[in-house]
Every structure is written in structure tokens, then in C-alpha cells.
Amino acid sequence: MSRFLDEVDIIIQSGRGGPGAVSFRREKYVPKGGPDGGDGGDGGDIIIKVKKELRSLYNKKLKRIFKGQNGQPGKGKKRKGANGEDCVIDVPPGTVILDRESKIVLADLTLDNEKIVLLKGGKGGYGNARFATSINRAPRYAQKGQPASESAVTLRLKTIADVGIVGLPNVGKSTLLSVLTDARPKIGAYPFTTLTPNLGVMLYKNEQQFILADVPGLIEGASKGYGLGIRFLKHIERTKVLLFMLDLYIKDFNGQYMAISNEMKNYSKELLEKPRLVVGNKRDIVTDREENNFLNMDLQDKKICISSVSGTGLDELKDEIVVLMEKLDENSLY
Secondary structure, rough: OOOOEEEEEEEOHHHHOOOOOEOOOOOOOOOOOEEOOOOOOOOOOOOEEEOOOOOHHHHHHOOOOOOOOOOOOOOOOOOOOOOOOOEEEOOOOOEEEEEOOOOOOEEEEEEOOOOOEEEOOOOOOOHHHHOOOOOOOOOOOOOOOOOOEEEEEEEOOOOOOOEEEEEOOOOHHHHHHHHHOOOOOOOOOOOOOOOOOEEEEEEEOOOEEEEEEEEEOOOOOHHHOOOOOOHHHHHHHHOEEEEEEEEEOOOOOHHHHHHHHHHHHOHHHHHHHOOOEEEEHHHHHOOHHHHHHHHHOOOOOEEEEEEOOOOOOOOHHHHHHHHHHHHHHHHHOO
């Protein structure tokens, strides 16, 4: 059973503040000492923090309710109660936090160790020592601590990668990821082998590193919820470059290309604005004529023929990925 989970609803509750103390000095030779009640401790906050080692929200599903610790009551001799411990919720990079009801985005966390305080704990109440005045030198009251805050939020994971590999089922996306990177995705000769996004790191000339993501195959209607694609289209929203992967053996190159384009356009037109390469896979099992038909497609996009199995064209593909990435970096400077 897969333990990948990219969306979960949770309840968060900060700690309540501790009550202030009502207390008076009672020492030898000081029979009527003044008030010395300390303040209550503050309640614990709810903090969301990015942990780069995480790849899923699965563990959040197991718990669902997260609470900060309550502040402790104040004590005599003006001693403040202990603050409640914060509740820190670790999430993967790329986690978006939304209010469950309104769907308003509360935070979008992408950097390692980035964090946000979602709920502040209640402030501790003042002890009676705070209320002594020249008129009332012996106040017999203290503040209650502030109550806890509670909220329902949705955690939604959008995978962060430099390059997203998209295509119809069984075109060889997972195989390509495995030969370009250090990833070891499940590979099989049947549709929907990939049920979760896979990530891998591509090392280029022992100098540059790029993160590649392979997402489940798209089918017609994926953007409306059919098949598996809709669950993972969001994972390519953050990618900088897209590889449109076509199956040379199927031969209907325009049909494959339009199927991918339409589903992405229906999901978000911004996806089609990303730089892309069109990659024809399975060069090892098609004729030269079929390769030429692919390369002569009437597209403005750069086209490359490869074989993930034999290794044909992989070096050229790496070069072209790097060219696109470097162009993006140059444009970002202006």
C-alpha cells in the first residue's frame, strides 16, 4: 500500500493561557505582606515548519488533531507559570496551507526550515501582584488566561521540481526518470504503473543538479477528474520546464501532443506557458521514417528522439534541459 498522500484536513488548537495566581507574602516578621501572585504561562503556538526530508503528508492523516500545550498557572513569590510547549507540524517542501472553509491560502511553504505560526497560544493571565495600587494594596483577584484558538485547515502538497515529465500512460516516463536520475520508480509495461509522483536528481557534467518529477499518465478528461491525472496535475504547477513525452511506436504524434496540451490547458492555462521540450521515446523499436515523421511535426517546440532503454539521445536531452534552465535563469535577472 502506497504511503504517499498529497492532501489532508487537520484540526489545530493552540494552548490556552494559564491563570494568574492570587497569593500574598507570608514570611516571618512580615505577617501582612503584599500580593505576590505570579502571572500564568502562555499557551503553546501551532507552528508549521518545512522539513526537506519529507515527501508526503501521510503522517498527518494518522493524527489529524494537533494541539499546543496549555500554559501553567502562576505561583506565589511572583513566579510565572511555565509556558506551554509549541506544537510544531513538519511538512514537505511545497506544502500549501488553506483555510478549510473559505479555501483562502494562509501560507505557501517551499524552503527548508521555513516556518509560520498559524495559531498563537493564549496569553497567560496576570497575577494579583499586577493589580496592587495605593488604594487597593491587597487585591484578591487575578486574570484568567486567554482561551485557546482552534481552526480547521487543509494541507495540500505541490511537488517542487525543475523539470516535469508528462505524457499518456505507458509512454516510458518512469523509465526515463530512472536513467536520467538517481530515482528508482516502479516500472511496468502497463498503464498506471506510476500511482504517485516520483522525484529524482539529474547530475549534469558533475557540476549542476536538477530535480525531475515523473507524474502519472494523463488520459482524456483528467482535468475533470477522470483517471489518475487530476490528482497529480498540481504537482507540475511548480516545475520550471516540461517534457512532453510521446510514444513513437503509437505513431499518432499529433493526437498524443494535443491530448496532453488540452488536459493541461483545461486544468490551468499557465501550464502551457512553461518552456517545454517534446520528447519522442522508444526510438529503438521504430523505423527511420517514423522518426522523421516525428521530427517534422509542425510545432515550434524543440523535438528530440530518444530511447530510454538503449540510451539513444539521452545526452542531447540533458543538454537541451540545461539550455532551457539556463535561459530561465538569465531571464529571471531582468
